[in-house]
Amino acid sequence: MKNFGKISLSALTVAALASAALAASHGGELPASVKARQAHMSLNGFNIGVLAGMARGKVDYDAEAASAAAKNLAALAGMDQSRYWEPGTDSDSLAGTRALPAIWANPEDVASKAAALADATAALAGTAGDGLEALQAGLGPVGQACGACHKAYQLPKD
Numbered sequence: 001m002k003n004f005g006k007i008s009l010s011a012l013t014v015a016a017l018a019s020a021a022l023a024a025s026h027g028g029e030l031p032a033s034v035k036a037r038q039a040h041m042s043l044n045g046f047n048i049g050v051l052a053g054m055a056r057g058k059v060d061y062d063a064e065a066a067s068a069a070a071k072n073l074a075a076l077a078g079m080d081q082s083r084y085w086e087p088g089t090d091s092d093s094l095a096g097t098r099a100l101p102a103i104w105a106n107p108e109d110v111a112s113k114a115a116a117l118a119d120a121t122a123a124l125a126g127t128a129g130d131g132l133e134a135l136q137a138g139l140g141p142v143g144q145a146c147g148a149c150h151k152a153y154q155l156p157k158d
């Protein structure tokens with residue numbers, strides 16, 4: 001009985017070590033700063049998805065919904081995001097993030113790309129409720145602002 005207890009305990013230990021190793025190989029628990037920036041980006045993605053669906057005619061244009069999603073994007077772009085980009089949380093240092101080390105080498109360019117998004121989303125927030133054509137015209141520059149930063153600073157998906 002004693003012996004059995006010992007064996008199952010060491011079996012448990014092995015299982016715990018194995019799952020710890022698995023977690024480590026997947027990057028383990030991501031730092032809160034990484035989770036926060038990914039959550040912020042998910043909110044960007046969700047809101048732009050609402051607008052893109054209307055702009056492409058997949059969903060009927062709805063002035064109120066368009067305006068609300070555009071205002072959400074502008075509010076997100078206006079948030080202070082400086083603490084998201086914690087040193088040591090780049091894609092070379094951690095698994096589970098696609099934030100390239102170049103972000104930390106080019107803070108001024110990153111800030112200017114974030115400012116370009118803030119400008120484009122502020123403009124769209126003012127016009128997205130004015131009809132489908134206004135939405136389509138204003139969404140282009142927003143998509144370009146997202147894309148310019150991803151092209152420079154987001155590790156491509158493999």
Ligand code: HEC
Nearest residue numbers: 038041042044045048097098099113114117146149153154
């Ligand atoms: C200033 C640079 C910058 C701008 C502007 C930007 N992004 Fe990102 N985005 C990133 C980086 C860097 C990542 C990778 C973050 C990570 O994995 O830690 C990312 C990741 C994402 C992701 C994946 C999130 C996840 O769960 O891993 C989505 C979706 C996204 N962005 C959407 C958008 C949209 C939509 C816009 C425009 C409205 C936008 N982003 C604007 C830099 C930017």
